[in-house]
Amino acid sequence: MNTQFLLQLLVNGLVVGTLYGVVAMSFVLIYKATQVVNFAQGELLLIGAWVCWTLLTKYQVPFWVGMPMTLVFMFVFGILIQVVILRPLIGEPIISVIMVTIALSAVFQAALKWIFGVNPQPFPRVFNSQAVTIGSLQIQTVYVMSLVVSVLMMIGMAWFFKVSKWGLAMRATAFNQQVAQSLGISVKTVFAMAWAISAMVSAVAGVVVAVVNGVSSGLSIYGIKVFPAVILGGLDSIAGAVVGGIIIGLLENFAQFIDSEYLHWGNLYEIAPFYVLIIILMIKPYGLFGTKDIERV
């Protein structure tokens, strides 16, 4: 047994897992506030990463200017999606809404391939030092950065929902739209804000992944991996999404360890979360922290 290798993979898993957690968090945000299952979450990551990449390489904007510009863009973009495409669908059956987001993801995916090409592009270097050593482990700086940014975003999100006025309005809307409306909360604005914030958070995650791995359309796989994470954590629990994300990230890398040490099947890393997804749907469909009012029929 190769302990060194296992440890390295577990650190990897933690880093990737917190990123899954962040993306899952923004997914759950949309689901909780607007009851929309967003199949285009991964494409939001991708759009954020490409926008930031374009600003940094094509227009030579420094990172500390480019990033806020990306966020502003994503803010507007999220509102636009909600207002133009999803607002007319309010009251339609849930499957229409799901199909629209599936179609949205197809459109974004194809459009981005069309605009930026299919080849992965390296992201401009943001940090100088290559690696830090903790004990016997070599950890790349970008990984540390990724971990720090993810944790910061989680704390920010927690603060937003616990303290800020908008966060409270959003929670009230998620709890009961009619009551929220009667208390003077504009449900329309809350819906738009949910998309805007979710798009921004996703974009940050997208840029973080891009800094580590470069930008390519493969980045949108995060939007798919979000499903095992949110189902594990419970579809309507933000804390659950974070925990689910971290578990899925760790599990992926653990599967890779088992695979490369014992099984030699290859590619188990990619597919393991989906087996977990099926198993959870069988035994505990509301996940670890979700509301247990799912009706079995």
Add this chain to the structure above:
Amino acid sequence: MANSTLLPAGDFRSSYAVDTTIFPTTTSRNFAILGIALICLAPVIFSDYWLSILIQIGIYGIAALGLNILVGFTGQISIGHAAFFLLGAFTSAYISNKTSIPVFFAIPLAGVVTAIVGLIFGLPAARLKGLYLVIATLAAQYILIDFFSRAEWFTGGSVPAMAEPFSIFGYVLRGDRQYFYVVLAYVVVSYLLVTNLMRSRDGRALVAVRDHYLSAEIMGINLTKYRTLSFGLAAFFAGIAGALYAHYQLVVSNEGFGIERSILFLAMVIIGGTGSIMGIDKALALNNNLTFLREIAIGVIIIAFLVFEPDGLAHRWRQIKAYWKLYPFSH
């Protein structure tokens, strides 16, 4: 009533038998038979290119027909349809290669195997409300495609699997022109099966589950049974279509059956009109080699149809038909 050649103005359907009849007038039945007879002439008339497109429309039409039972009638979504399609293709190729079962029986067998595998994935989710089936089929899509690239005994791994040509009573059908009739026969049979299903108690139960599952349950409809049934049927038709595809192409490979293809199947159902059977056949002729522009177009079309035309082309077609029937007076 059943013998009249034209429907009189107003709605005079006074019994359930009349209401559920497939052909309201003898004329419409004669036209349908005439239409099929005309299509039988297609191999003589059309060039190879158009014939291959017609065959593909037929094959994808059957798959979309199956998906429509799920999406249109029961109100659930599957985004693993392409994987089930491919499973049918590989299964039929495997059965006809490795056993002495002829292709003629391998195709329905492939459908059954696909339905069983579909149920293994769908069973936990089909029992739950709403969006869980989508997520389960998403997992099925990835797990199955991964399985195909891994299981060399079944699919040949990186080498495409060979499929035998279709044969009937020892006579081997070769070329598009002869295979066209096989596909046509399957389209007609599948269409009749699904149409008749929708006229039966089971079909109405599916629609009731979609429209209001609580009322349906109160009326004594077993929700679990009908949700799983519709998912199994959808997988079954995907398997049949995949098997037909395998024996048409004669090779089966993993290429091009990712999640985009599953979305394409959904697009066919939506554009054709969810909840309508004829609409599927009127859906676009969608074939291979997706360019980006085309993917965008498909996505945009899905969104546009859902927002502006939720009933699909079949609805528009019925309106146009109704308009001309009553022309020049609108009543």
